[in-house]
Amino acid sequence: GDSVTQMEGPVTLSEEAFLTINCTYTATGYPSLFWYVQYPGEGLQLLLKATKADDKGSNKGFEATYRKETTSFHLEKGSVQVSDSAVYFCALSPNTNAGKSTFGDGTTLTVKP
Amino acid sequence: NAGVTQTPKFRILKIGQSMTLQCTQDMNHNYMYWYRQDPGMGLKLIYYSVGAGITDKGEVPNGYNVSRSTTEDFPLRLELAAPSQTSVYFCASMGGANYGYTFGSGTRLTVV
Numbered sequence: 001g002d003s004v005t006q007m008e009g010p011v012t013l014s015e016e017a018f019l020t021i022n023c024t025y026t027a028t029g030y031p032s033l034f035w036y037v038q039y040p041g042e043g044l045q046l047l048l049k050a051t052k053a054d055d056k057g058s059n060k061g062f063e064a065t066y067r068k069e070t071t072s073f074h075l076e077k078g079s080v081q082v083s084d085s086a087v088y089f090c091a092l093s094p095n096t097n098a099g100k101s102t103f104g105d106g107t108t109l110t111v112k113p
Numbered sequence: 114n115a116g117v118t119q120t121p122k123f124r125i126l127k128i129g130q131s132m133t134l135q136c137t138q139d140m141n142h143n144y145m146y147w148y149r150q151d152p153g154m155g156l157k158l159i160y161y162s163v164g165a166g167i168t169d170k171g172e173v174p175n176g177y178n179v180s181r182s183t184t185e186d187f188p189l190r191l192e193l194a195a196p197s198q199t200s201v202y203f204c205a206s207m208g209g210a211n212y213g214y215t216f217g218s219g220t221r222l223t224v225v
Binding site (some may be wrong): 031032034036042043044045046049051089091093094095096101103104105106 | 217
């Protein structure tokens with residue numbers, strides 16, 4: 001079946017540092033890929049997405065590129081802020097059977113001033 | 114546009130009690146989901162629905178039931194609550210595979 005593997009956390013960075021959170025997936029066909037963010041005490045929010053190979057999703061300074069050859073969708077940000085402290089989830093949604101979306105376990109990011 | 118609305122936000126149940134977690138979406142999405150998130154853990158799918166009148170089990174359905182009589186509503190029923198059901202419950206909806214989920218703000222349930 002489908003699976004999503006995320007870089008284990010927690011990740012602690014200083015403000016303005018470069019962020020990479022690795023995500024790889026296993027799926028049949030050509031899924032859509034997503035990053036969600038969960039701030040403390042809140043629900044998950046869609047951060048960015050990519051629906052086909054080589055697409056780059058971006059939002060709020062975060063970027064991720066759909067790499068089919070390496071089955072990866074790594075999340076990056078050039079300069080993190082304290083307000084980016086949250087849990088980040090990578091997920092895939094197959095283009096058939098939309099009820100079977102798969103989430104990674106989440107990576108906790110803490111940014112210190 | 115309210116998105117996905119979950120009620121209640123917090124609830125404490127005694128072992129053996131029952132309750133219904135409410136979920137309503139106003140985006141006319143066909144797909145709806147219930148997940149649970151245990152402390153420090155990821156999401157586990159309880160039940161999902163691909164349209165009104167259609168529901169199916171996820172990976173952890175035991176102890177729960179759902180119904181989908183309308184496009185908007187997808188309530189989750191807990192029968193005979195157990196401490197193992199202490200968790201945060203999230204409802205979500207999706208308009209299609211390319212669009213991503215819209216999540217509710219969650220229900221924090223404690224069973225004592």
